Amino acid sequence: MSDLTSHRVALGERSYDVWIGAGAITDAVTRLVQSVRPRRVAAIIDSNLVDSHSSRLADGLRAADLDLEASALEVPPGESAKRLDVVEATCRRLVADGWERGDLILGFGGGAATDVAGFVAAILLRGVAWGSFPTSLLGMVDAAVGGKTAVNLPEGKNLVGAFWQPSIVGCDPDVLSTLPIREFRAGLAEVVKTAWLGDVALLERLEADPPTTYDHPRVADVIRCCVEVKARVVAEDEREAGRRAVLNFGHTLGHALETHGRGRWLHGEAVSLGLVAAVFLSARTKRCDEALLERMIGLLERLGLPTRVDDLDIDAVLAQTKQDKKRAGGVDRYQLTTGVGAVSVADDLPADAPRAALEFLCR
């Protein structure tokens, strides 16, 4: 475990460390349990991952060498866990077991299981401590830092939730190898987004030597750099009142495409298309030149991510953006870029620009 590193998310009394490297999950579980000293620990875990990974949690608990009751609560795999009835059933099981405020929740899985675990921790007995142990690249580089937890309603994604910071995060790149390679690559879209808005050197390394497989020697480095960028942005704006909105770079049209596609694209794939669209819009509104658009497309393609689509119902996607926009208070919020390392929010986009961006994706 010599290559374990820790990265501080500085949020005053809600600060915490993100541990990254081989063995980080086991190590962080031990640290967390020794610091919280709960009577009970419950792991909320994606049911698909119980067989392959729960031993890492158990090893961490054993190493803590404390007398405690540990249980594993399975939630449905992936996005299907993000429902209020899953949250309610989980809370009921915990209180029936005699849960108390000093106890501890561990969230283990892709972004969905950690979202559910974090939200359960936020509302159970008005808030208990939790640790986040993401198993997907998307979860490690994006969802793990920042304390955003939520579940979906039939009306849309992430509509009820809380900002509830974990007490520790553990990211072990070794667990990525059990995911389909398509999911790993989709996570790279968030890596590109994060590097583009906050780490020029990382972006250049991605271009020079694209980490297209999970055993690439620099995967841990990629996670570390992204966590550093995200921790910086979140520390400036914990509750997304302003600056944190730049993290939505590529997400305005990306989200509309994802919702419209109903499973056609993974979240990261839709974000890849959204990043192309965002730089297209930046060039079209003279914020940057065409070369920057070519640079974004070139990098995403080398990472195996989609940069164009066949067969798109542009009107339907635009209708979806209008629905999203209604939710965002009637304001079109696009994150545009003037160059690598420079992303900001624009709300003065010409009305016909989003259609042009979608047409460009159909090029």
Add this chain to the structure above:
Amino acid sequence: MSDLTSHRVALGERSYDVWIGAGAITDAVTRLVQSVRPRRVAAIIDSNLVDSHSSRLADGLRAADLDLEASALEVPPGESAKRLDVVEATCRRLVADGWERGDLILGFGGGAATDVAGFVAAILLRGVAWGSFPTSLLGMVDAAVGGKTAVNLPEGKNLVGAFWQPSIVGCDPDVLSTLPIREFRAGLAEVVKTAWLGDVALLERLEADPPTTYDHPRVADVIRCCVEVKARVVAEDEREAGRRAVLNFGHTLGHALETHGRGRWLHGEAVSLGLVAAVFLSARTKRCDEALLERMIGLLERLGLPTRVDDLDIDAVLAQTKQDKKRAGGVDRYQLTTGVGAVSVADDLPADAPRAALEFLCR
């Protein structure tokens, strides 16, 4: 409205004012809307109160003179509103209406409706602003200050929730007259608790001239004093890590009696019995003398509150305290007193003491 007063709850960036007096609801609604400037306002309101009181909210919105969409969402009366499915249905209605983070919730009713409103505000879109407008004495002197919001699970009361401070609170004593007098008197038990632990002068005024009806000239004064005490305690310990636990004075056995009684006693009536039990336990453990117990009993009786019971299944109540205790982490937490103005938490009570206290209630 010349007698409107405001009382600061000092919680850093989460600070807010409690407005008290005739017209306080209308006035506070206007202030709140003018400061938040939302596009949409939704009043979450006890369905029993729509006819009698919603005009106060409407007057406040009209006086704000802003262009906004206002809606009233009724929730079931009393405790039956405090369910997760009511929270979910309310959230779904709001997002279907295009709710956004800058919008505003008003909670209007007894402690239950404001609890639901506060919890909806805490989790909708990861948190929106809200104002609390309690209509019961219990709500005004206890629930309105401190930001504790919660709903019940089948396993017990207030098991999921959040600390989510309102942006303003408005307490208008005029609305108390529409409640049954029994509910008003039950609220006086929380007044006695609050005065006992933090306002000796108020306690003496209660003794000299008991405010047994809602048109008593000093009802507003009683609310003001209790809000001041509670604001002080909450400011010291927002998330109930320590000091705030003294607010549970009288609640350990009171809560067990309330749960066991299944409607036999209103919350405040059970607290009245719990206060007698708490002072009995204080005397029995030599923290105070018998005269203090007589003083507590005398005051509660003058306020028309129960201080003894017929026909109590003591074993069942003790079993209930064991269940509550299990929830509280296996620790018996009793708030005991050494005199008026001096309440502290004790966890070294002799094992047979709670039974003796319940036997005393059957005297």
